[in-house]
Amino acid sequence: xxxxxxxxxxxxxxxxxxxxxxxxxxxxxxxxxxxxxxxxxxxxxxxxxxxxxxxxxxxxxxxxxxxxxxxxxxxxxxxxxxxxxxxxxxxxxxxxxxxxxxxxxxxxxxxxxxxxxxxxxxxxxxxxxxxxxxxxxxxxxxxxxxxxxxxxxxxxxxxxxxxxxxxxxxxxxxxxxxxxxxxxxxxxxxxxxxxxxxxxxxxxxxxxxxxxxxxxxxxxxxxxxxxxxxxxxxxxxxxxxxxxxxxxxxx
Amino acid sequence: xxxxxxxxxxxxxxxxxxxxxxxxxxxxxxxxxxxxxxxxxxxxxxxxxxxxxxxxxxxxxxxxxxxxxxxxxxxxxxxxxxxxxxxxxxxxxxxxxxxxxxxxxxxxxxxxxxxxxxxxxxxxxxxxxxxxxxxxxxxxxxxxxxxxxxxxxxxxxxxxxxxxxxxxxxxxxxxxxxxxxxxxxxxxxxxxxxxxxxxxxxxxxxxxxxxxxxxxxxxxxxxxxxxxxxxxxxxxxxxxxxxxxxxxxxxxxxxxxxxxxxxxxxxxxxxxxxxxxxxxxxxxxxxxxxxxxxxxxxxxxxxxxxxxxxxxxxxxxxxxxxxxxxxxxxxxxxxxxxxxxxxxxxxxxxxxxxxxxxxxxxxxxxxxxxxxxxxxxxxxxxxxxxxxxxxxxxxxxxxxxxxxxxxxxxxxxxxxxxxxxxxxxxxxx
Numbered sequence: 001x002x003x004x005x006x007x008x009x010x011x012x013x014x015x016x017x018x019x020x021x022x023x024x025x026x027x028x029x030x031x032x033x034x035x036x037x038x039x040x041x042x043x044x045x046x047x048x049x050x051x052x053x054x055x056x057x058x059x060x061x062x063x064x065x066x067x068x069x070x071x072x073x074x075x076x077x078x079x080x081x082x083x084x085x086x087x088x089x090x091x092x093x094x095x096x097x098x099x100x101x102x103x104x105x106x107x108x109x110x111x112x113x114x115x116x117x118x119x120x121x122x123x124x125x126x127x128x129x130x131x132x133x134x135x136x137x138x139x140x141x142x143x144x145x146x147x148x149x150x151x152x153x154x155x156x157x158x159x160x161x162x163x164x165x166x167x168x169x170x171x172x173x174x175x176x177x178x179x180x181x182x183x184x185x186x187x188x189x190x191x192x193x194x195x196x197x198x199x200x201x202x203x204x205x206x207x208x209x210x211x212x213x214x215x216x217x218x219x220x221x222x223x224x225x226x227x228x229x230x231x232x233x234x235x236x237x238x239x240x241x242x243x244x245x246x247x248x249x250x251x
Numbered sequence: 252x253x254x255x256x257x258x259x260x261x262x263x264x265x266x267x268x269x270x271x272x273x274x275x276x277x278x279x280x281x282x283x284x285x286x287x288x289x290x291x292x293x294x295x296x297x298x299x300x301x302x303x304x305x306x307x308x309x310x311x312x313x314x315x316x317x318x319x320x321x322x323x324x325x326x327x328x329x330x331x332x333x334x335x336x337x338x339x340x341x342x343x344x345x346x347x348x349x350x351x352x353x354x355x356x357x358x359x360x361x362x363x364x365x366x367x368x369x370x371x372x373x374x375x376x377x378x379x380x381x382x383x384x385x386x387x388x389x390x391x392x393x394x395x396x397x398x399x400x401x402x403x404x405x406x407x408x409x410x411x412x413x414x415x416x417x418x419x420x421x422x423x424x425x426x427x428x429x430x431x432x433x434x435x436x437x438x439x440x441x442x443x444x445x446x447x448x449x450x451x452x453x454x455x456x457x458x459x460x461x462x463x464x465x466x467x468x469x470x471x472x473x474x475x476x477x478x479x480x481x482x483x484x485x486x487x488x489x490x491x492x493x494x495x496x497x498x499x500x501x502x503x504x505x506x507x508x509x510x511x512x513x514x515x516x517x518x519x520x521x522x523x524x525x526x527x528x529x530x531x532x533x534x535x536x537x538x539x540x541x542x543x544x545x546x547x548x549x550x551x552x553x554x555x556x557x558x559x560x561x562x563x564x565x566x567x568x569x570x571x572x573x574x575x576x577x578x579x580x581x582x583x584x585x586x587x588x589x590x591x592x593x594x595x596x597x598x599x600x601x602x603x604x605x606x607x608x609x610x611x612x613x614x615x616x617x618x619x620x621x622x623x624x625x626x627x628x629x630x631x632x633x634x635x636x637x638x639x640x641x642x643x644x645x646x647x648x649x650x651x652x653x654x655x656x657x658x659x660x661x662x663x664x665x666x667x668x669x670x671x672x673x674x675x676x677x678x679x680x
Contacts, residue, residue, distance in 0.1 A: 048629055076631035088626040092644030092651060101640060102630035109631065141648065158630060 001026050001197055002047070002166055007058035008222075009046055016042045018222035019058070024166070027194040031208055031233060032201045034219035035241050040201045041085060043219070044168040048082035049075045062166070076102075077109030079165030083155040083172050090142035095154070098142045099124060099161055106162060127160045131187050148175040156187040167191065168199045173207040185210030205237035218244055262288055264313065265388065272391070283387035286379065293381040300381070302564045302596055303506060303535040308450040308478040312421040314389035327443055328411040332657035335409035335439065342416045343392045343424025343451065353402030353434075359393040359425065380508050382482035386423045386454035393425035393454075400431035400460070407437035407655075414442070414449035414477060425454040430463035430491075437466040439658065442502075444477035452480045459491035461515060467495045468658060472665065473502035475530065480506040489515030489544070496653060497553075499526035499534050500665045509538040513547035524553035525649040527669040528561035528593075535564040542571040542578040542608075551582040554649050556642065557593040558673050566598040569610065576607035584614040587645055589673060619645075642670050 004022040008015065016039045024030055034040050046053055047060060049072030060067040062078060070078070090098065104114045115123075128135055131153045143151050152172055159167050169188065173181055188198060188211050200211055208216075208230065216232040217224045220241065225248045226232065236244075265284050269277055293300040325339055338356075339346040348356050379387075398404060416422060430436060440455065459465055473479055479502050487493045499505050505526075513520055526534045540549045555563045563586065571578045586595040597614045619641045627637035646666045653659045 050625065071634075072625065072628040073631050073633050073637075076629055082629055084626065084629075088620075088623050090623055090627070090641065090644050092646065092648030093640055098627075098630075098640070101632055101636065102627075105633065105636065106631035141644070141651075162630065 001063060003059075003061045004043075004047075005059050005061075007043075007046070007060060008056045009042060009053045010056055011042075011053050015056075016053070016222055017046075020219070020222070020224055022217070022224065024197045024199065026165075026197055027192075028215065029192065029198045029200065029211065029213045031211075031213040031216045031230075032199060032219055033203070033205075033216060033233065033236060036203075038219045039222045040219050041170055044082055044170045044199065044201050047075075047166075047168060048072065048080060073105070074109070076162075076164075077106050081159050081162055081164035081167045083152075083159060083167065083169040085171040085174065087143050087146075087151040087155055089144045089146075091144050093142055094139050095142050096121065096124060096138045099158065102158065103161055124157075124161060127157055130160075130190065131157055132183050133157060149177065149180040152176055152184060153180065153187075156184050160187060160191060163191070163196075165195065166197050166199070168201065170201045171203065172200070173202055173204065181207060182210060205233045208233045220245060220248070262292065268314070268389075280388050283379075283384045287381070287384050287388060291379075291381055291384055297381070299508075299537060299566070302562070303504075303533055305381075305480075305506075308504060309385070309421050312419055312450060314391070314421055314423050325411055325413060328409070328413075328441055330409075330439075330657055330661050332660070333407070333409070333439075335407040336404075337409045337411055338394070338396075339411045339413070340394075340424065341413050342420070342422045343412070343453070345392075345394050351404065351408075353399045354404060354408075354436075355395075355397040355399065357395040357397075359395060359427075360391065380482055380510065382452055382480050382506070382508055383454055383484070385452055386425055386482065389421075390423040390425045390454065392423075393427070395427045395429070397429045398431055398434040398436050398463075400434055402431070402434045404434075404436040407439055409439045410441060412440070412442045412451070412453070414444040414451050414473070414479070415446045416449060417446045418448035420450065422449075422451045423454075424451065425456070427456045427458075428465075429458045430460060430465055432460045433462040434460075435464040437655065438468070440467065440469045440481075442469075442471045442473055442479055444474045444502075447474075448476045448478075449473075450478040452482070455481055455483045457483065457485040457493070459485070459487045459493055459518075461489045461491060463488065463491045465491075465493050466655070467493070468653070468655065469495065469497045469507075470658075470662070471497075471499045471502055471505055473505070475501075475503055477502050478504040481508070483507070483509045483511070485509075485511040485520075486514045487512065487518040487520055487547075490517045491515060492519045494521040495523070497522070497524040497526075497536070498650075498662055498665075499524075499528070499536075500662070500669060502532065502534075504533045506535045507537070509536070510541075511539065511549075512541040512543050513549060514543050516544045516546050518544060518547045520547075520549045522549070522551040522553075523649055523652065525555075525646055525666075526553075526563060527556045527646060527666060528563055529558040529669070529673060530561060531559070532561040534561070537564075537566045538568065540567075540569045540580065540582075542569075542575050542580060545575055546577045547575075548579040549581070552649065553584045554645065555584075555586045555595060556589065556646055556670070556673075557586065557595055558589040560590075560592045562594045562596075564596045564598075566596075566600070567612070568600040568602065569612065571603045571605065571608050571610065573604040576605060578608045578610070580608065580610040582612040584612075585645070586614075586616045587642070588616065588618065589642075639670065642673070643667070646670065
């Protein structure tokens with residue numbers, strides 16, 4: 001589904017990704033872990049379509065198509081979704097209006113008809129309830145005055161409504177208490193299916209107790225230095241990243 | 252200082268005009284006129300008039316509009332879903348006086364009469380705004396509306412101001428709105444024009460006695476060649492609440508001077524504004540918020556969307572007087588510039604003369620937020636639509652705070668119309 005090969009990217013002449021290879025197939029859940037500044041967020045931002053980075057080498061293909069040639073909104077229409085680490089506030093635009101504009105844009109790009117307004121509202125309310133999101137937030141401006149946890153839940157709500165093929169969740173767990181973490185994880189797990197892949201970018205193992213990954217990758221200094229199963233995350237939690245870096249140096 | 256510029260005919264023809272007025276009004280008219288003549292007439296050399304010239308709208312014009320017949324123009328004022336009591340003004344002259352229980356309405360004519368004469372008309376302070384002086388000298392029409400104490404007027408008052416007299420007239424109407432103790436009313440001050448090059452200088456005086464509440468929406472939807480000035484003076488008494496909303500969505504030249512004073516303890520005031528300007532529009536707003544009593548709060552928020560060669564001036568002054576403790580004054584001003592030729596001059600000013608004050612002000616100027624644009628696009632919304640949505644959100648964040656649904660809907664519709672024009676032009680180019 002997603003194929004990243006030899007991806008190198010820099011910002012203002014500083015190389016951040018130094019040759020990343022990653023293969024993601026439908027149905028899989030991947031976790032990308034790593035210390036601060038390792039390039040985790042950069043990788044997900046580039047896949048999503050952020051133009052602030054210079055891709056100097058390598059390629060990113062999504063279902064065979066060269067993703068880097070597509071503008072961000074077309075990537076979303078193909079089924080790529082990024083859950084933002086810091087969701088953006090949009091004053092004056094109601095959450096429901098925004099969600100509807102997004103859904104209809106994606107549907108139009110796929111040649112599907114607009115969703116009926118009443119059906120759409122029912123659908124959104126059902127999902128919001130699942131995420132224990134205060135329904136009043138649906139008519140409020142996007143993320144304005146939302147707590148940290150509400151913003152993250154709102155990201156997951158958007159994901160559930162847009163039903164992407166590939167969901168990238170960038171540090172969705174940061175700033176969440178344990179209850180919110182559970183609710184968010186349940187939302188993500190509800191989306192797990194044989195056709196859909198999920199990439200969880202995180203600092204801590206904690207989230208992975210709830211969203212159990214098939215693969216764990218450790219990104220360090222712009223390279224994936226280790227790939228393993230879910231047990232790798234536990235090992236990282238216990239031993240930190242230091243031993244991996246040494247192992248890498250010795251190799 | 253005597254003005255050495257071309258003397259406008261408003262000044263020249265004064266004595267002749269005055270001769271036809273009732274004698275008892277002559278002194279205060281003459282006083283105002285003298286202040287104008289001796290340097291008070293607004294020119295670019297006055298700080299308050301640095302950016303905007305009154306000249307073309309005042310010079311070679313007479314203050315008395317020829318009497319125009321009532322036209323069908325008032326249909327344009329209708330607001331769907333708004334049940335209101337209409338007061339229809341043609342060039343500032345009230346067409347007919349509605350009967351409203353608990354509300355006294357007096358028509359002000361050429362003879363202002365001692366009772367109806369505005370309370371401050373005889374003061375001799377030197378800081379009277381030029382627009383007010385013009386109106387004092389020349390006004391020969393208007394209305395006094397008095398809400399009796401304790402009366403809650405259950406329908407909004409809809410002031411329908413139709414400017415119809417064309418390029419030879421600079422109309423000078425006045426409205427004096429008094430709210431007695433604990434009375435409540437909603438007012439829609441609605442300006443439209445039906446002729447070419449109309450020009451009006453409205454003096455709007457508001458007094459709120461103890462515990463009174465007034466929601467006052469000023470909606471300026473004039474034609475492309477019209478000029479309009481509102482000189483608002485508001486005095487808010489103890490425990491009284493005044494909300495003023497200023498939506499400027501049409502007009503060639505619009506100047507609003509709002510001079511609002513929190514005069515009683517625990518009084519509150521909210522000044523909200525939105526202008527969407529394009530073409531060669533000039534929109535100049537000067538506000539002055541005075542904290543003259545303790546434990547009072549003021550909130551001010553003005554937003555402007557400026558496109559093409561349009562120009563916006565926002566001068567917002569907040570004054571907290573000495574001895575006035577526990578004051579809370581907040582002001583924000585945000586501007587979106589959509590074209591390289593669009594201009595905004597933002598002049599926020601805080602004058603605080605004691606320490607027990609919570610005050611803040613902020614002004615922002617710029618284009619649409621790139622981060623927000625990326626966020627919307629990452630959800631599949633194409634760039635043009637995303638820009639439109641952000642633009643809409645910027646403007647709507649003022650409108651959505653108006654708790655007057657029928658009116659909010661009309662304003663949103665007007666704003667969408669303007670933004671739609673801006674966006675479709677962008678796509679073409």
